[in-house]
Amino acid sequence: MARGPLSKLTAAAALVAMLAGCSDADFTDTEKRTIASMSLSALAPLPPDPTNRFADDPGAAALGATLFFDTGMSRDGNVACGTCHKIDRQFQDDLPRGKGVGETNRRTMPLAGVARDPFFFWDGRRDSLWSQALTPLENPLEHAGTRTAYAHYIKRRFGERYERIFRPLPDLSNLPASAGPFGTPAEQAAWAGMTDAQRDGIDRLYSDIGKAIAAFERSLVHGKTRFDRFTDALAQGRQPSAGDDLTSEERQGLRLFIGKANCSTCHTGPRFTDNHFHNTGVPPVSGLFEDRGRVAVLAEVQADPFNCLGKFRDGGEEACGELRFMQKSSPELVRAYKTPSLRGVAERPPYMHAGQFVSLEQVVSHYATAPKAIEGETEIHPVALSDREKAALVAFLKTLSE
Known part of the structure; x- marks a missing residue:
């Protein structure tokens, strides 16, 4: 008689173990590759700076x-x-x-x-x-x-x-x-x-x-977070430890981030940035000077006496490709700002280039509704996200700070 409940308990334990071992089953192989590319483990070593011979002194x-x-x-x-x-x-x-x-x-x-x-x-x-x-x-x-x-x-x-x-x-x-x-x-x-x-x-x-x-x-680097520990386990085909696993809500947010919500279009790679400039329709702050973003400084970066092509650069001009071939005129640069890294993002409100949004919830809502830019053309488009999906995105973003 005693063997019945014991057998049920054993079967339940086996089911839990089986589900734990298959914790990544909700991600496709393509999604797993994308997620792995966002781990700090995928970050290449910091390259030398040939324009500064003292960079690693x-x-x-x-x-x-x-x-x-x-x-x-x-x-x-x-x-x-x-x-x-x-x-x-x-x-x-x-x-x-x-x-x-x-x-x-x-x-x-x-x-x-x-x-x-x-x-x-x-x-x-x-x-x-x-x-x-x-x-x-x-x-x-x-x-x-x-x-x-x-x-x-x-x-x-x-x-x-x-x-x-x-x-x-x-x-x-x-x-x-x-x-x-x-x-x-x-x-x-x-x-x-x-x-x-x-x-x-x-x-x-x-x-x-x-x-x-x-x-x-150059010594200031990102530290690994729960997202990285989870991602590394996923890439290695093993179960994350209890403290490193993502909840179902966080997993949903991660899937939205690399899929439906299109966040990873710009927030890509291990640093969650493409290092480019984008008009995303962020409203200006009343009372501040007119800020037109990237388009307003193109001449300034080229005229800077300390730029890569100037005489204070160490090394040869071959290091100056970014400056020589930068986009010098384009409607897309109007009101365009750099894509910031999202690592540690939950711990540093407010957000955007002039602190326009006080919470991640407001940021997600802005990108979901995609309001028109006051000048130029915004690159983002409305995305139909439920309140639950928005909350999942915020939950995932918090894993980049833990």
């Missing part, structure tokens, strides 16, 4: 880390790169718009994996990690400093260290305390009054500052 990276967190690298002595790129917040600040010396017009972007980007900022106005690092230093709303002021500061605080890594410092004895191509009219006039050789020496030192900060930023 430990000494340069250490100096770059010091400069990154040094508030002395600003006009008022209160702003560092780390002011907006907070080390405990995925190197971003949780604000709709970044705040340095003043409030900027854009959301602070996280920095993990940033060394893999071909263009930088929401609009791609710089084409290398080291040239990007220089831009906020002179921006009047961010660090608001000047090139000669930074040169004097480097000599005073880090002179020996700088020369050990890079080169002898230029002669600063007769240079203005604060001068540069930006800043106050007096500072710009002082810059114009310097000789070509003096300006060239300061620009060389200034580019080295960017290369040191870039060497540090």
Whole structure:
């Protein structure tokens, strides 16, 4: 008599084990290949940066880390790169718009994996990690400093260290305390009054500052999440451990992400970004300056003296393919912004280039309804998603942060 219930229990246990072993049965082989391509395990090693010969120099990276967190690298002595790129917040600040010396017009972007980007900022106005690092230093709303002021500061605080890594410092004895191509009219006039050789020496030192900060930023990488552990198990044909498995809702969201919802069209690969620029009809923020996105900075990135084709690049011009062959005019670039990585996305609201949406639910709703762009043509189209499907998408996105 006792064997009946025992047999039922044994059969039930066998069924559970069988179902567990077939936990990936709801994904087709094609879906499994797509999912595997999105795991961090599929990420290729970080390539060298031939435009920055100090990119993988430990000494340069250490100096770059010091400069990154040094508030002395600003006009008022209160702003560092780390002011907006907070080390405990995925190197971003949780604000709709970044705040340095003043409030900027854009959301602070996280920095993990940033060394893999071909263009930088929401609009791609710089084409290398080291040239990007220089831009906020002179921006009047961010660090608001000047090139000669930074040169004097480097000599005073880090002179020996700088020369050990890079080169002898230029002669600063007769240079203005604060001068540069930006800043106050007096500072710009002082810059114009310097000789070509003096300006060239300061620009060389200034580019080295960017290369040191870039060497540090190359060390900022994504960490594996529950999605990656689940994906690796799926690819290896084994059952994920209990803490790494995806719930049925999260699996539904993953299937929607790579299928019906079309999210992976742009949010693709291990970093969940195609590194391109898209008009997705995101509304502007009332009161901010007109922001036309990528189309407004095409001339700026080509004219930047620190771009890949400029004289401060290390290595040959063969490294400058992205700049030489970038899309230079197209209606699609109007109000187009960079596709951000979705890794860690659940932990860094608000969203979009100026913090327009406060929750992932609002983001998903925007992409489902696909409102018209105020200028140009949006690339997204309405997708009929039920409330349950929208919730599943949000549930899946959260697995990229755990």
